[in-house]
Amino acid sequence: MSGAVARIGIIGAGAWGTALACLARQAGVDVVLWAREPEVIDAINKQHENTLFLPGIALDRGILATGDLAEAAQADILLLVCPAQALRSVGQDMAAHVGPDTPVAICAKGLERGTHKLMTEVLAEVLPQAEPMVLSGPSFAADVARGLPTAVTLAARTHDRALAVAATLAGPTFRPYIGTDLIGAQIGGAVKNVLAIACGIVEGRKLGDSARASLMTRAFAELTRFGRSFGAHAKTLAGLSGLGDLILTCSSLQSRNMSLGYAIGEGRSVDEVLGERRSVSEGVYTAGVVVELAEQRGIDMPIARAVHGIVEGRLTVQQAIEDLFNRPLKAEFEPG
Known part of the structure; x- marks a missing residue:
């Protein structure tokens, strides 16, 4: 990743994906949030609330929800917040739209059934051009979306790569600690x-x-x-x-x-x-x-x-x- 971050794509509009969209907007960048459910897209764009997965939290009007995976994937940073067992299929569908060396932070927590693979191993197969990262730690979506103090881990292959993304997500109440142990x-x-x-x-x-x-x-x-x-x-x-x-x-x-x-x-x-x-x-x-x-x-x-x-x-x-x-x-x- 080089230069200033202008756009973050978030893949998955559940509670955690929506909370991360709130964080990204606080950084002053454009946010595109991909969702499968038409009712979620409609609620976010028209009511500025994810009434299905994160009710009661007012969302910044600059958060754009879309059902077009290509639109969400064309970003400076991508956060993969789909369920772990869906990461392979979602990654395959967006592969053609992800640029080389794009930081892709995996926010799903799981191991793939059948293959027994880590999420970074799955990512390497379906998005080999991506720069893999992992965002994980003690964080409830509602707490983060409400601006309550939270600290997490952001792991990447080098400290410099992790720091560049952490600096974008960090805020007054959200602190990513960086590491290299993916x-x-x-x-x-x-x-x-x-x-x-x-x-x-x-x-x-x-x-x-x-x-x-x-x-x-x-x-x-x-x-x-x-x-x-x-x-x-x-x-x-x-x-x-x-x-x-x-x-x-x-x-x-x-x-x-x-x-x-x-x-x-x-x-x-x-x-x-x-x-x-x-x-x-x-x-x-x-x-x-x-x-x-x-x-x-x-x-x-x-x-x-x-x-x-x-x-x-x-x-x-x-x-x-x-x-x-x-x-x-x-x-x-x-x-x-």
Whole structure:
């Protein structure tokens, strides 16, 4: 990227994409927000509000919503905020309209089903001309859109590339910390979604604060083991995009994944809850990928495995709890 940023394209007009559009407008650049849903496009352009995904937040009139992917893709910076499982198809559709070396920040948190690939690996296949980045961290869309203080990680291949984009998005209440660990920034965001379902189950089942604190701690141990096996840096996993995002997602029912777990803990089925939602709970789709990769790599991830069994309908919540507590006793930390 060279020169001043004049236009940012945001691909995906869910709650997070809309919140990022608010941030981008604060930087004084043109913002084009791509949405699949005609009703979302109409509401943003005419009512200046995303009434479906982010109701109650007034949007700057300079945010243009469009259903034309080519129009949104022709930008100085692109933010990919579509669901993780849709990133490949969306990237393919926009490939012809993305210029060489365009910074493309992945804001989706997940691993691709079937291929087991990281989002940057998918991006390299469908948009090889792009400059890959990852924007991740503890950030609820409503908080960001309302201007509440938030800090995240922006990872790129070099600090200079990350800094150029971070400077555009940064504002009085939004602080991107830059880094170069693209793998770690992705692993934290993907795996915490699975583990947040478990924390939601604990809350919905009313198992107590002690159980939730214990689960969060052991969940972080699983996330760390998984990330290190991919070459993620320990400091990244213990930072905003790892531990920070895990804490947030496991502590509030604003989280789609925790609220899903809460409903499961109360006795509702996964299909019933998902059938009521327009937004995506990424942890449901990532759980199987995480468990399969963990098994291939010999990584012990009992909490993720329990979540996968529950969402697949192979385990009841009570069976999962019994399995976790009947595991052989062991040291809390591995030697070395």
